[in-house]
Amino acid sequence: MAISFNLNGKQAMADVAPDTPLLWVLRDTLGMTGTKFGCGKALCGACTVHLNGQAVRSCQTPIGSVAGQKVTTIEGLAANHPVKKAWVALDVPQCGYCQPGQMMQASALLANNKSPSDADIDAWMSGNICRCGTYPRIRAAIKAAAKA
Amino acid sequence: MENIKMTARRDFLKATAAVGGGLSLGFYLPGASKVAEAQAATHSPNAWIKIGTDNSVTIMCARSEMGQDVYTSLAMLIAEELEVDVNKVKVEFAPPAEAYINALLGGQITGGSTSVRDAWEKLRKAGASARMMLVGAAAAQWNVDAAQCKAVGGAVTGPGGKRATYGQLAESASKMEVPKDVPLKPNAEWKQIGNMKQKRLDTPAKVAATATFGIDVRVPDMLYAAVAMPPMIGGTVASYDDERAKNMPGVKAVVQYSRGVAVVADSYWQAKKAKDLLEISWNEGPNANNDMRKVWGGMRDAAAQPGAVFREHGDADGALGSVAKLYEATYELPFLSHSPMEPMNTVAHVRADGATIITPTQFQQLVPFVVAGATGLKPEQINVITTFLGGGFGRRVEVDYTIDAAEISKAVGAPVKMVWSREDDMTHDSYRPGGIYKVKMGVDAAGKLVAYRYHGTSPSISSRLFPSIVKDGIDPFSVEAIDNFPYAVPNHKLTYQMFDAGITPGYWRGVSHNQNCYVVEGFIDEVAHALGKDPIQFRIDNLEYSEEKHKWSGLSAGQAVGGRMKRVLEDVKAKSGWGAKLPDGKGRGVAVMEGYNTVMAAVVDVTISKNYDVTVDKVTYSVDAGPLIHPDQAAAQVESSTIFGQSAALYGEITVKNGGVEQMNFDQYRVVRMNEAPKSIAIHWIPAAKDQPPGGLGEPATAVVTAAIGNAIFSASGIRVRRLPFSPENIKAFADPRHTMKPTNL
Ligand code: FES
Ligand code: FES
Numbered sequence: 055m056a057i058s059f060n061l062n063g064k065q066a067m068a069d070v071a072p073d074t075p076l077l078w079v080l081r082d083t084l085g086m087t088g089t090k091f092g093c094g095k096a097l098c099g100a101c102t103v104h105l106n107g108q109a110v111r112s113c114q115t116p117i118g119s120v121a122g123q124k125v126t127t128i129e130g131l132a133a134n135h136p137v138k139k140a141w142v143a144l145d146v147p148q149c150g151y152c153q154p155g156q157m158m159q160a161s162a163l164l165a166n167n168k169s170p171s172d173a174d175i176d177a178w179m180s181g182n183i184c185r186c187g188t189y190p191r192i193r194a195a196i197k198a199a200a201k202a
Numbered sequence: 203m204e205n206i207k208m209t210a211r212r213d214f215l216k217a218t219a220a221v222g223g224g225l226s227l228g229f230y231l232p233g234a235s236k237v238a239e240a241q242a243a244t245h246s247p248n249a250w251i252k253i254g255t256d257n258s259v260t261i262m263c264a265r266s267e268m269g270q271d272v273y274t275s276l277a278m279l280i281a282e283e284l285e286v287d288v289n290k291v292k293v294e295f296a297p298p299a300e301a302y303i304n305a306l307l308g309g310q311i312t313g314g315s316t317s318v319r320d321a322w323e324k325l326r327k328a329g330a331s332a333r334m335m336l337v338g339a340a341a342a343q344w345n346v347d348a349a350q351c352k353a354v355g356g357a358v359t360g361p362g363g364k365r366a367t368y369g370q371l372a373e374s375a376s377k378m379e380v381p382k383d384v385p386l387k388p389n390a391e392w393k394q395i396g397n398m399k400q401k402r403l404d405t406p407a408k409v410a411a412t413a414t415f416g417i418d419v420r421v422p423d424m425l426y427a428a429v430a431m432p433p434m435i436g437g438t439v440a441s442y443d444d445e446r447a448k449n450m451p452g453v454k455a456v457v458q459y460s461r462g463v464a465v466v467a468d469s470y471w472q473a474k475k476a477k478d479l480l481e482i483s484w485n486e487g488p489n490a491n492n493d494m495r496k497v498w499g500g501m502r503d504a505a506a507q508p509g510a511v512f513r514e515h516g517d518a519d520g521a522l523g524s525v526a527k528l529y530e531a532t533y534e535l536p537f538l539s540h541s542p543m544e545p546m547n548t549v550a551h552v553r554a555d556g557a558t559i560i561t562p563t564q565f566q567q568l569v570p571f572v573v574a575g576a577t578g579l580k581p582e583q584i585n586v587i588t589t590f591l592g593g594g595f596g597r598r599v600e601v602d603y604t605i606d607a608a609e610i611s612k613a614v615g616a617p618v619k620m621v622w623s624r625e626d627d628m629t630h631d632s633y634r635p636g637g638i639y640k641v642k643m644g645v646d647a648a649g650k651l652v653a654y655r656y657h658g659t660s661p662s663i664s665s666r667l668f669p670s671i672v673k674d675g676i677d678p679f680s681v682e683a684i685d686n687f688p689y690a691v692p693n694h695k696l697t698y699q700m701f702d703a704g705i706t707p708g709y710w711r712g713v714s715h716n717q718n719c720y721v722v723e724g725f726i727d728e729v730a731h732a733l734g735k736d737p738i739q740f741r742i743d744n745l746e747y748s749e750e751k752h753k754w755s756g757l758s759a760g761q762a763v764g765g766r767m768k769r770v771l772e773d774v775k776a777k778s779g780w781g782a783k784l785p786d787g788k789g790r791g792v793a794v795m796e797g798y799n800t801v802m803a804a805v806v807d808v809t810i811s812k813n814y815d816v817t818v819d820k821v822t823y824s825v826d827a828g829p830l831i832h833p834d835q836a837a838a839q840v841e842s843s844t845i846f847g848q849s850a851a852l853y854g855e856i857t858v859k860n861g862g863v864e865q866m867n868f869d870q871y872r873v874v875r876m877n878e879a880p881k882s883i884a885i886h887w888i889p890a891a892k893d894q895p896p897g898g899l900g901e902p903a904t905a906v907v908t909a910a911i912g913n914a915i916f917s918a919s920g921i922r923v924r925r926l927p928f929s930p931e932n933i934k935a936f937a938d939p940r941h942t943m944k945p946t947n948l
Contacts (some may be wrong), residue, residue: 068338070469070471071451071472074469074471075471078469078470078471081418081470082426082469082470082471083469085420087411087414087418087420088410088411088412088416089411090415090417090543090544090592091417091545091621092543092544092624092865093624093867093868094624095623095624095867095868095869096699097868097869098304098624098868098869100332100470100543124806128410128411129411133410138409138410141405141409142401142405142406142409143836144404145401145405145835145838146403146405146409147269147402147405147408147409147452148269148270148271148838148842149267149268149542149543149544149590149591149592149593149594150270150404150408150415150417150590150592151542151543151544151592151593152543153408153409153411153619154411154590157409172881175876176877178878179875179876179877180875180876180877180878181875182875182876183543183868183873183875184247184543185541185542185543185593185595185846185873186269186543186593186842186846187841187843187844187845187846187874187879188838188841188842188877189874189876189879190841190879190880190883191838191841191846193876193879
């Protein structure tokens with residue numbers, strides 16, 4: 055049976071087994087490849103999206119639990135969102151692979167905390183791995199976005 | 203070093219001539235609009251540049267973009283001389299072709315921090331030569347002397363206000379003779395090289411998440427493959443039962459391929475769920491019972507062998523028998539995984555008449571040959587398209603995963619995207635080899651260094667991948683940053699012993715610079731402290747200034763560079779707060795190295811807790827890397843390799859049990875996270891000397907920071923940790939006073 059949910063403001067349908075992780079529904083079924091696969095075990099944050107405004111790991115979110123809810127992916131984060139603008143201004147990405155997850159995690163932080171401290175950033179962002187080591191720039195970009 | 207010999211069969215230049223007539227070439231970047239490209243006729247003055255009649259300029263990027271910024275920095279080199287604004291060009295990844303061979307590695311390979319160094323003259327000349335052809339075409343058209351014409355901003359201007367755009371000139375320019383003598387701009391005239399404000403050209407796509415990585419590629423009618431590979435290194439499939447897997451929803455086929463069993467389905471998740479139901483029995487292969495007791499036992503036995511001499515002067519062994527003080531130490535390094543964030547994957551479409559392989563690779567030139575071998579096709583029938591790479595770090599120099607995908611596609615007769623799980627990736631990596639390093643230093647009564655002995659034992663990577671460069675028992679990629687031993691010791695003997703540990707060894711960011719910098723810089727620090735000297739001053743006082751060329755340098759300069767070393771050591775001393783008294787639990791350590799023709803010194807500040815947890819607070823660098831093409835991204839590479847090195851230094855260790863890798867995912871293979879990254883990484887650049895070429899920056903900090911962290915731990919705690927990683931367990935083990943280095947007084 056098709057599962058329907060709100061994806062980036064539009065109705066989306068997926069006719070897949072309800073235990074299929076949202077990550078693979080986005081990437082394979084709907085062709086939205088901005089959300090990345092890194093570990094499949096909630097260890098890296100590459101697959102982070104917003105579910106009803108909260109940052110979640112889409113690799114651990116069965117599509118069945120998403121029916122009727124609101125999902126925002128990196129494609130749905132506005133191009134002029136302060137996080138995206140700060141990421142561009144500071145040239146944060148290197149390989150870029152982890153960055154959609156980083157930006158989704160960071161934008162969820164800023165939605166709840168208008169001026170995060172270093173400790174807030176550490177606590178909030180430490181679930182998102184970047185093997186390229188862009189952490190110093192991510193930190194700076196979050197602070198820049200907070201001021202925007 | 204001798205080049206790694208590779209011959210590309212397809213010649214890009216020939217292809218260009220054959221296509222001619224204003225057609226664009228038949229390759230494209232996934233994600234790029236083919237329609238838009240087809241609209242404008244393009245002309246190629248050389249393999250690097252395509253100019254459209256619509257004035258579009260496309261620059262071919264012949265190195266793989268894995269974060270290190272070749273996409274922008276290589277384009278800048280061409281744009282500077284071509285007289286176009288790099289921000290207005292389009293960049294495309296080049297196909298495999300002879301024109302794109304990396305002269306420093308002898309193949310179309312991205313690695314060894316060589317991209318900018320190889321490109322430095324070549325790409326500026328390509329840009330200059332195309333510009334001269336455009337100017338020549340304009341001059342001929344206007345019937346004036348070329349000297350009266352000038353190229354600016356993508357157009358040529360001439361006497362009497364004449365002006366023609368590159369687009370208008372492209373066709374006639376591509377028929378001009380290629381100039382032989384191509385002078386380059388003097389540095390003072392650079393407008394783009396060294397631009398502090400230049401942005402990465404790939405950032406907007408990476409922020410919008412429209413940049414296409416291998417794992418993102420979608421082609422019509424594509425199926426998805428999940429794979430089951432042997433849990434033990436070198437194992438093979440004995441038999442399998444796919445009854446349950448075959449009947450799972452979406453499953454199209456279960457196929458055996460050389461390395462394992464693949465489930466092919468309509469989506470990755472369906473394939474993966476079915477794969478988990480396969481029942482496979484394995485031929486365990488030669489490493490079936492391998493474990494760390496065997497690995498280290500074997501390594502220790504190997505280390506007792508004399509090894510092969512790769513550098514010698516005087517009589518080190520003799521002198522060590524009669525020095526006033528003899529210091530000796532043994533260092534041990536673990537195996538490490540690359541673990542880039544994007545797991546290995548490839549889209550392969552093998553047909554009867556050819557194949558398309560779309561893949562995130564660091565070695566596109568090799569792919570047609572291995573895929574040909576796996577499919578029975580000819581290399582020239584195989585089209586390879588390189589995507590963005592979600593990290594590489596040396597892992598993607600290996601082409602194993604392209605072979606797997608090709609075999610699976612061939613077996614099912616459809617385009618297939620094979621995606622590895624993180625567990626597949628971590629357990630089927632090639633691993634930074636572990637090793638044992640024994641060193642001795644003899645000091646005379648006046649405190650002068652008299653004799654030095656180095657004996658390294660580790661698996662040889664090149665013996666597996668490029669055996670022709672291994673000679674007389676020496677792998678040049680095992681002796682980097684030691685062949686160029688930077689301290690003046692009249693009697694020295696450096697030896698290397700290979701050992702096959704049954705753990706596939708691979709090139710890993712920094713390669714043997716990592717092992718040897720830790721050993722050289724850790725030990726010189728020990729000797730400095732033992733003699734009661736300031737570690738920076740002691741290094742400066744003992745630098746080697748002889749410029750004698752050594753034989754086996756891998757990607758180090760192959761000679762000591764005392765003057766450059768002195769400069770970065772003095773600079774880092776001045777800028778790091780060196781010498782200030784630190785509170786309890788805090789320490790400061792230094793290390794210096796030449797690698798990739800970059801000389802860098804680091805001072806690291808650490809805090810160590812009562813439980814031996816180490817925090818890296820601050821890293822200060824002084825770096826002599828010559829001219830910086832894209833300064834902001836040069837800094838980004840140092841930041842990146844610092845944190846990559848820190849992950850290995852504090853946490854990294856791969857172990858095997860029952861022949862297979864034990865670590866499966868990031869919970870077992872810990873890497874640095876946001877809360878652990880240094881709060882400050884300060885980089886001070888030494889201005890380039892006249893005509894100094896650029897040094898490589900993608901790797902050296904990885905090695906330098908590790909050694910400096912170890913020395914900082916000693917400064918903080920008095921504990922000399924001679925085994926990586928600097929985990930609480932290892933630090934605790936070395937806190938035992940039996941490990942304290944006491945000189946043997948002879
Ligand atoms: S892929 Fe979901 S957390 Fe890593
Ligand atoms: S930018 Fe490469 S993993 Fe984060």
